[in-house]
Amino acid sequence: MRSYPILLATSALWVAVGKCSHHPIVIPLPAKNSEPIPKDLQSFSLELAFFPDYAGNKSSPNVFSQNLMENFKDITGVYPKIRVGGTSQDNSIYVPDQKDGIELVFTNPTDDQPSQINYGPAFFESYQAFGDMNYIHGLNMKQNSSIQQLTDAAVVACRSMGTNLDSFELGNEINMEAPKYRPANYTLQSYVNEWNYKTAAIKAAVEKACPGASLGFMSPSFVILDIIKSNWTAEALFKLGYDPKNLTKDLSFHNYMGVFAPPLAPVAYDLQHVLMNHTNIMQSLAPHIQRAKNLAYLGHPYTLGETNSIANQGRNGESNVFGDALWLVDFSLWSAANNIKRLHFHQGLNYRYASWQPIASMGQPPKTRAPYYGQIMVASVIGSAQDTRIANIPLSEDTEAAYGIFHGEELAKLVVLNLRAYNQTASRNRPSREYEFKVPNHFKKAKVDLLSAPGSDSVESITFGGVSFDYELLEGKPVVVGEKEDTVTIDHGVLRISVADSSAVLLTLS
Ligand SMILES: *[C@@H]1O[C@H](CO)[C@@H](O)[C@H](O)[C@H]1NC(C)=O
Ligand SMILES: *[C@@H]1O[C@H](CO)[C@@H](O)[C@H](O)[C@H]1NC(C)=O
Ligand SMILES: *[C@@H]1O[C@H](CO)[C@@H](O)[C@H](O)[C@H]1NC(C)=O
Ligand SMILES: *[C@@H]1O[C@H](CO)[C@@H](O)[C@H](O)[C@H]1NC(C)=O
Ligand SMILES: *[C@@H]1O[C@H](CO)[C@@H](O)[C@H](O)[C@H]1NC(C)=O
Ligand SMILES: *[C@@H]1O[C@H](CO)[C@@H](O)[C@H](O)[C@H]1NC(C)=O
Ligand SMILES: *[C@@H]1O[C@H](CO)[C@@H](O)[C@H](O)[C@H]1NC(C)=O
Numbered sequence: 120m121r122s123y124p125i126l127l128a129t130s131a132l133w134v135a136v137g138k139c140s141h142h143p144i145v146i147p148l149p150a151k152n153s154e155p156i157p158k159d160l161q162s163f164s165l166e167l168a169f170f171p172d173y174a175g176n177k178s179s180p181n182v183f184s185q186n187l188m189e190n191f192k193d194i195t196g197v198y199p200k201i202r203v204g205g206t207s208q209d210n211s212i213y214v215p216d217q218k219d220g221i222e223l224v225f226t227n228p229t230d231d232q233p234s235q236i237n238y239g240p241a242f243f244e245s246y247q248a249f250g251d252m253n254y255i256h257g258l259n260m261k262q263n264s265s266i267q268q269l270t271d272a273a274v275v276a277c278r279s280m281g282t283n284l285d286s287f288e289l290g291n292e293i294n295m296e297a298p299k300y301r302p303a304n305y306t307l308q309s310y311v312n313e314w315n316y317k318t319a320a321i322k323a324a325v326e327k328a329c330p331g332a333s334l335g336f337m338s339p340s341f342v343i344l345d346i347i348k349s350n351w352t353a354e355a356l357f358k359l360g361y362d363p364k365n366l367t368k369d370l371s372f373h374n375y376m377g378v379f380a381p382p383l384a385p386v387a388y389d390l391q392h393v394l395m396n397h398t399n400i401m402q403s404l405a406p407h408i409q410r411a412k413n414l415a416y417l418g419h420p421y422t423l424g425e426t427n428s429i430a431n432q433g434r435n436g437e438s439n440v441f442g443d444a445l446w447l448v449d450f451s452l453w454s455a456a457n458n459i460k461r462l463h464f465h466q467g468l469n470y471r472y473a474s475w476q477p478i479a480s481m482g483q484p485p486k487t488r489a490p491y492y493g494q495i496m497v498a499s500v501i502g503s504a505q506d507t508r509i510a511n512i513p514l515s516e517d518t519e520a521a522y523g524i525f526h527g528e529e530l531a532k533l534v535v536l537n538l539r540a541y542n543q544t545a546s547r548n549r550p551s552r553e554y555e556f557k558v559p560n561h562f563k564k565a566k567v568d569l570l571s572a573p574g575s576d577s578v579e580s581i582t583f584g585g586v587s588f589d590y591e592l593l594e595g596k597p598v599v600v601g602e603k604e605d606t607v608t609i610d611h612g613v614l615r616i617s618v619a620d621s622s623a624v625l626l627t628l629s
C-alpha cells in the first residue's frame with residue numbers, strides 16, 4: 120500500500136496501514152570489486168573410487184549422468200568442471216597392466232568408501248564416456264614408495280585425456296590427513312618440500328610425454344578445520360616457498376557446514392539451524408572470503424574444490440531433503456557475491472548428500488536427488504550472459520535471504536529464499552512471507568520460477584519452474600510437470616511477492 124493514511128481515526132487503522140506501508144526494500148548495487156560470475160560456478164567433485172559409476176565407460180556410458188550435465192550446458196552455455204578426487208584419491212594406485220578400469224577393496228562391505236582403489240588404463244575411458252568437459256584428475260600424495268607410480272598416472276592422464284585435462288591435484292586434505300600417514304615430525308615445511316619435489320617430477324614427465332599439454336594444479340586442497348592443525352594455514356604455506364614454479368591454476372579449499380558424527384542434534388533441528396540458516400551460511404563461508412583476500416596477491420582464482428553440506432557423506436533427513444536444496448542455493452549465491460569462483464559439490468555412490476544416485480546400489484535405484492534442483496536454480500540465476508554480477512540484499516532474519524542479479528550495472532533478476540522449515544506432513548496452512556522490492560520504474564512484470572516441494576523434509580515431487588529432472592520421467596532430461604509460466608506485475612516500480620515457507624523464487628524482470 121503506497122497511499123498515506125488520511126485519517127488517524129483509530130490506532131488500529133494506523134497500525135494496520137503502518138504495517139503495510141513499509142518502504143519497499145531497496146536493492147543495493149553489486150560491490151565495486153565484484154567480478155562477473157563464472158558460468159561454471161556450479162561444478163562437481165566426484166569421488167575417484169566412484170567415478171566410473173557416475174560416468175560409465177566406453178561400452179556402457181552413464182546416459183543419466185550425461186543428461187544431468189547437459190542440463191547445465193543448456194542453461195548456462197557451459198558444462199560444469201569436474202574434479203575427480205577426494206579421500207579415495209590418496210588410496211588409489213595406478214596399475215598399468217590392470218584390465219578392469221577400477222577395482223575397489225572394502226575393509227567392511229558397508230563402509231562408505233573403499234580402503235584401496237586400483238585403477239588401470241581403462242579407467243580413463245570414463246572421462247571420454249562422460250563428455251567433452253574439463254577435468255581435474257586427482258593424484259595420490261600419500262603413497263610414498265615410488266615417484267614412477269605418480270608420473271605414470273600423470274602421463275596416462277595427459278595421453279588419454281588430451282585437451283579435456285584441465286589440471287591435476289596432488290593430495291587431498293593433507294592438512295588433516297598427514298598425521299595419519301607421515302611421521303609426527305612432518306611439518307608444513309615438509310609438505311612444501313614434498314609437494315614441490317613431486318609436482319616438479321610430474322611436470323617433467325608430462326612435458327616429455329605430452330608436449331604442449333596445459334599443466335596446472337588445483338591446490339593445496341586443505342580442508343578448513345581449525346581443530347586439526349591450526350598453524351597449517353594457506354597464508355603460511357605460500358610464505359614457506361610452496362609452488363615456486365607457479366603451477367597452481369586454481370586455489371582450492373574444502374568446506375562443509377557440519378559433520379555427520381556424534382554428538383548429533385535431532386535431524387530436524389540441524390536442518391533448520393545448520394543448513395536453512397543464512398546467518399550460519401555466512402559464518403561458514405567467512406574464513407574463505409577472508410582467505411581469498413589474503414591470497415589474492417597470488418593471482419589465482421579461489422575455489423571450493425570440494426564442498427557439500429554435511430561431511431562424512433551427509434546425513435539422511437538433512438542433506439538428502441529439499442531443505443538442503445534451499446541451503447545449496449543460498450550457499451552458492453553468497454559465495455558468488457563474494458568472488459568465490461567455483462563450487463565443486465562432492466558426489467559419491469550412495470552418499471547421503473549426493474545430487475544424484477548414478478546407478479542402482481545398496482537397494483537405492485538411480486535417482487535425481489533434492490540438491491540437484493538447487494544447483495539447477497543457481498545455474499538459472501547465472502544464466503548465459505557474460506557479465507552477470509550479484510549483490511546480496513540484507514534482510515533481518517536468519518531464515519531468509521535475497522539477491523539482486525545484474526547484467527553489468529543493470530538489475531535483471533531477483534532471488535528470494537524463505538528458509539523457514541515446513542514439514543510436508545504439517546496439517547496447518549503453509550505460512551509465507553511477503554516482500555516488496557523497489558525496482559527501476561521501467562519494469563512492468565516479472566516471470567516467477569519457483570523452487571518448490573511439499574516440504575523441507577521432502578525427497579520427492581521437487582520442481583524448479585514447474586520442471587522435473589527426475590530419473591523416472593526422462594532419465595534426467597527436463598519435463599514440464601507443473602505450472603511453468605507464472606508472472607507478477609510490477610506496480611510503479613514496486614514488486615510484491617509472497618514466498619511460502621521452504622521455497623525460493625527466481626524473478627526475471629521485464
Ligand atoms: C565398463 O562398465 C561395465 C558396466 O559397469 C563393466 O561391467 C565393465 O567391466 C567396464 N569395463 C572396464 C574395462 O572396466
Ligand atoms: C617420503 O616422504 C618424506 C616426506 O614425508 C620424504 O622425506 C621421503 O623422501 C619420502 N620417501 C620416498 C621414498 O619418497
Ligand atoms: C623425522 O622422524 C623420522 C623417524 O620417524 C626420522 O627418520 C627423521 O630424520 C626425522 N626428521 C626430522 C627432520 O627430524
Ligand atoms: C605449529 O606450532 C607449534 C607450536 O606453536 C610448533 O611446535 C609446530 O612446529 C608448528 N607446526 C607447523 C607445521 O608449523
Ligand atoms: C542460525 O545460525 C546462527 C549462527 O550459527 C545461530 O546463532 C542461530 O541461532 C541460527 N538460527 C536458527 C533459526 O537456527
Ligand atoms: C601465477 O599464475 C597466476 C595465474 O594462475 C597469475 O595470475 C600470476 O600472475 C602468476 N604469478 C607469477 C609470479 O607469475
Ligand atoms: C517437523 O517435524 C519434526 C519431526 O517430527 C519436528 O521435530 C519439527 O519441529 C517439525 N518442524 C516444523 C517446522 O514443523
